Amino acid sequence: MKLKTKYIHTTFVRSIFVALMLILINQQANSQNFTVKGVVIDNKNETIIGVNVKVSGSKLGTITDMNGAFSLSCEKGSTLEISYIGYESQKVKAQPTLQIKMLENAIALQETVVVGIGYGSMRKSDLTGAITSVNQKDMKKGVVTSAEQLLQGKVAGLSVVQGSGDPAAGSSMKLRGGTSLSAGNSPLVVVDGIPGVDFNSVQPSEIISVDVLKDASSSAIYGSRGANGVIIVTTNRGASNTEVKSVSYNGYVGVGNVAKHIDLLSANQWRGYVRDNNILTAIDFGANTDWQKELEQTAISQSHNIYFNRANTNGGYRASITYSDNQGVMKKSAMNRLAGSLSAYQYALNKKLKIEAGVNSSVDNWTPIDLRVIERAANLNPTVPVYDANGKYTSIGGTNTENPVELMNNRNDDESRHRLLGYGKIELDIAKGLKAVTNASYEYNSYLRRYYIPSYAVMEGMSLKGHGERSLADNSTKQLEAYLTKDIEFAKMNKLSLMAGYSYMETVYEGFGAIRSGFDTDAFLYNNLAAGSDYTTGDVYSYKGQSNLISFFGRANYNYLGKYMFTASIRQDGSSRFGLNNKWGLFPSASAAWRISDEPFMKSTANWLNNLKLRFGYGVTGNQDGIGDYKSLAILGANGASYYDAATDMWKKSYAPVQNVNPDLKWESTSQYNIGIDFSLINKITGTIELYSKKTSDLLWTYPVPQPPYIVGTMLANVGDLSNKGVELTLNVNIIKSKDFNCDANLTFAYNDQKIDKLSNEVFQESGLKSGSLHGLRGMSGMYSQVIKEGYPAGAFWGPICNGIDPDGKYILNSDTLGNPINEYLGSAQPKYNVGFGMNFSYKAFDLGFSTYGMFGQKVLNASSMSMYDPTRLPSQNVPDGFLSSGIKTDPTFSSYWVENGSFFRLQSVTLGYTVPKKYNFGLEKVRVYITGENLFVLTKYSGTDPEVNNNGLDAPGIDRFNYYPRPRTISFGLNISL
């Protein structure tokens, strides 16, 4: 028994109306009639309440009851019309008993979906802003190591990049090109009404839907945190209006292997090279070692979730526990999580009061690896054995050629995070249409790091004679949000919704740590730091900081007949981080929508153009991420600067100014226009087109300032402008909809064009800042590959154009008359186009789905290859196969030669599922098994291992430089059971 909660309000009104009608009509029924008894079910064999059942050509009709059943008397030979919002209407011949199966009409359903808009919700059909909703069924399948992955390729304009195959590493999200050069570009995540919650604290299996507020008219309600968009996550803690008793199990086991390696010379290829070139000085260490393989493993991942749900119309509770264990494809790398959540709600005062409370808690444990091993594996000569004759790790000396297996094995790095979120929520219907909501929450995060490098370990270990660290970092956020909503309806045609509220947030972070070196035994690892005899002044430390955010906000929606809709919102944010002269910021927005298809003049097209809606919005939002706490003040910090005091023959601490004072410091401000068109065609296709133009001003950047007179040579200031313009298209197509076979497809497409308009003003000058550091690559210390420059997008590669390799093996660079290379723009690391495409098929008990995504038009600097295509590496080190045929005989040089086309198209996942028919499933509610393959192929011209590299932040994206944790190719087997 399941209720379609989404439609309850309409159904309720409608059912009363219909019931009244029936009372009137039934009195006229004549004796020729017989009684039809029927039940209406959906395609999952669940009964549906409130379905309209009408006798064709008459006024007779009824609706289904709580059990989906109806009874209706009608004339013999009558035809019944069955209709229900969100389902295909159908006609059936009247018979004494009937079971009617209704098929969902995905098109109509979409318009009725309730969308979270922040401090309230709204039907999709009534929206005035650009909001994309993704429901659970469309999210990523298979092994999910970070919640962001769920949305990859699903939301036009939301770019999700997973720059690493590390199960402990998250993914980065960026909406509509991002708005900041130095601050975070991640959208604000709001989980069940609580803003700022870590997306990864939500268990993927508990997410019901995600609504992405893309334009400023929607996200301005979150003010100084809304500039990068808002992601509203709804978990399954919502109320039920019917009796529910369910227990379900969801689990999978996955097997992953490294999808692609760097193609390096094998030991025999190396020997061949040495022989052919008659290199007498080469030392053959006699082994055949594939250093990359030595570091890898087959990764086993598993996840198990048990979920209880008990509810009736007065209240209920939910409990869920999830255990997941994800191994990485690099040895030692792993992450496991135990997460539990408990929530309960109760109605009181005749359903006028709802009280809700819950806790979510999780414990994560993971082991990061030292990414330097990846570079070492590429550097080391393949004839070097992993272990020498005595069974010890082979060490050949040299720079950056430590034995990577030794490096990996000698590192003990065990980290864990504990999260706790507790919340209470009260909703009170004060009077008709007037409702008060108070939401209080406390989120606590505790991060513990344990680290030990044994005394025999190469790199830091030996010189430090054993080195142990332990640190604890806590942060907590208290939030109280309260708001009133008032719904007013007059003349049946005008609906006005008002909302006003207040929000208080206090974030405190604090922590401490201890470090010691000089251990006589490695027996204790990091567990007995007192065993280390050597410590330095910074080896014990603690810190604490705090920030407050206070807000007032309000919104008004006006809706005339569902045809003309207007929304206006305003928020005032005050933040302790802002400078004294800019403590409060104001963030207004306005938007309007017009459902053209409802106009009388559109009647002629109504048969194929089911819906056409035009939207327009404008808003101002902010981003306060880039400021950090205490950045505007004149403060003294320790900075670890000790001084020797001759009088006492002791070292003492000194305190010095840490920054230049900037009382003008404030949020980055983004104003955005958005035009949107929603349409649905021929009852099969729905789509949205969005056009936006946004301009971010007061960009934060750390500017060099003249010293003298400034006390510190750099200063954080609001100066620059950045603009993004783009187009987004979302299409959903119901290709085939029938009883046994269904097929649908979805497509997202986004184009974004970014430009830095301004970086300087009268006070702060920046003609073109170097970024994309190449520091750390041999011969490139202090060198850069990108500029941040007016007139160019962020992540602009900047260097000489290379016209190939000359016969002497030198790069042919565009040069001036003096022979100096001419540096110019070589393309941006930011993709121009983001595409996502997926299809779902179902045939009887089988279901099949795949999803793909791609990014196009971006450049990736293959710094790994640039550095490995180096003739001085042979014979002592290793090179990629391609080097020998490349003809390069010169030192690594940065040029367009290594700035490659980074476009790619990835088959993210394919899932084949089978739902066991009722008669074989031991009386269980539902049993489904599935198999998912992930990352099965990538189409790309990129010559490195994978073009999807980190483009976190806008200041140095798109550089592939040995720090790439290989991405796995995974096959997983899953099971869903409902009792």
Added chain:
Amino acid sequence: MKTKHITFVLLLSMSLAACTNLDEVLYDKVSMDEYGKTTTEVQTIVGGAYATLRGFSDADKGGTNCYPTCEFVFFLSECASDEACIPTRGTDWYDGGRYQQIQYHTWDANNILILSSWKYCFQGIANINSIIYQVGKSGLKANEKEIVNAELRGLRAYYYYQLLDMFGSVPIVTDFESTGLPEKSTRTQVFEFIESELNDIMTKLPATISYGRFTQNVANTLLARLYLNAEVYTGTVRWKDCIDVCAKITGYTLEPNYFESFKTANEKSSEIIFAIPYDHKENTVGNYLASMTFHYNQKYAFSATAAYPWCGNGICGKPGLYTSFDANDIRRQSLLIGDQLNIVTGAVIMMDNGNPLTYTEDIVDFTKALQNEGARLFKYEVQGDDKWERDNDWVLMRYSEVLMMVAEANFRLGFVGNSLPYINKIRKRAGLADVAVVTETVLDDEWKHEFVFEGLRRTTNIRFGTFFKPWWNKTATPLFRGVYPIPQTVIDLNPKIKQNPDYQ
């Protein structure tokens, strides 16, 4: 229902009343204006001026390392002189040609080594100006403030001396609160500023020996340097003044062992007038010159477990430096050449290209140097258990420099006989026979050998004029390169600062 109403409104209003404060609460930092109430608090601020002598790094913010001990302040002064160089070794140490520019004396205003040196000095100056401002606002009495400020002004003069020497004409900024863009003063004005500051504070400085502090002896040594080079800085000789201030420097003797001042625990040396104290346990940073000079595999020579910190095979002596020493000259051991032996096996260490690690004095091709070419800087003591941050204090002024200054000033004044005992005193300690007569060459060689790799050589080269003549792998240098260009980024940020002549 009514009560619920009230509860809700109460809840809302309570939260509103309690939560409209947006002040930032400081926990682990202190507000600049509320600090310095007690003498001990003032000391913690003043101590910062000494801590800043170690330099800083803003490389993580796109800047650069500004350490007086190696990257890049020391690298610049050494490699521009005739005693050291950083050859390009394959792809290592090319770094956009920055070191080649210094070797060839073709540096431009964008060279990061020059920027590093500028920032080192002006960071120190800005810091001191803010400390003087804070001392002014502190609870100290007026006479106490004067005494505290004397040391601070002395340190500021020390930075200005370096700017005078490297850049010539620079802006003089002494007021923390002035925020206008300053203009340059002439080289003579900078000279006069330093002179008057030092004379003004002299009596308020500690008269006793106080290790690591700016004392009267330090001020006089700095004055002596100023006068010794006065002709270069202002065109007017001050030899007599140099001799006079040197006479005021008291309390020091030459250590019998030349290397006593360069041991890890060199703070005991009776010869050091001014030094920057280092102790890795106090998190002092920047003191890793040893790791910049030795070969990657040198660790096998120093440590039985090869635990010696990573070494980068960079800076080394210029060819000809090693052989310029007399074979008996104990100071020649400041350079390391020859076979490097594994401390455990005694065998010659092999490089990863299969060749033995044998340092040679010669460097055949500066732009394609072999890994083992070039004599290494071996003046400060090396210990097998050294950390990346070394513990030896960095010597800035030694008593033998005072002796050499007296010797040279006398020689310049024509009192050649007066200079002879000073020279021979220094030679004797080095294990050398006396010289019978002092010549300019004798003086120059003695400066070179006594202070090899101590950062004084460029100034000496300029004073003796050899700087402008061809030397190994360098043609003649035009006179305008006797000062460095003002870093381009400085001019970009402050258009009032004009580039030094002939660099435009």
